[in-house]
């Protein structure tokens with residue numbers, strides 16, 4: 001009898017341990033996993049210039065006409081300044097005269113730029129962020145002049161650029 005009581009206690013003990021482990025696992029998955037490229041605010045501040053940090057991480061907007069890629073029409077790829085993901089090609093860029101780099105589409109199958117409803121500043125807009133690092137890019141509008149009808153209005157500070165030397169640009 002003593003032995004079976006001992007086994008019972010053991011069973012209860014291990015059950016309790018396994019329950020504890022599974023609840024710990026549960027709380028781990030509850031942590032926000034917004035992107036696959038999580039960094040702390042302090043890490044971003046080290047990585048980015050103060051101006052880039054303000055736009056990418058605090059959803060700031062550069063003054064129109066001031067960005068380095070506004071009137072920039074070299075052949076290549078525009079990358080996320082936060083994580084380096086290629087987001088747009090120069091073939092998708094057009095001169096929108098709005099003061100910010102504008103694109104009529106994005107690279108990949110629509111999984112690189114995330115669209116989020118934005119009700120700030122008394123407007124209904126769609127914010128665009130880098131899907132990998134969550135960095136704020138700008139906004140997307142459906143008043144584009146090209147066949148896609150889309151206008152990705154992006155801050156230069158949110159972008160990097162990789163120039164291509166040949167014409168091997170793929171959309």
Ligand SMILES: [Zn+2]
Pocket residue numbers: 080081082083084085130131132133134135
């Ligand atoms: Zn990014």
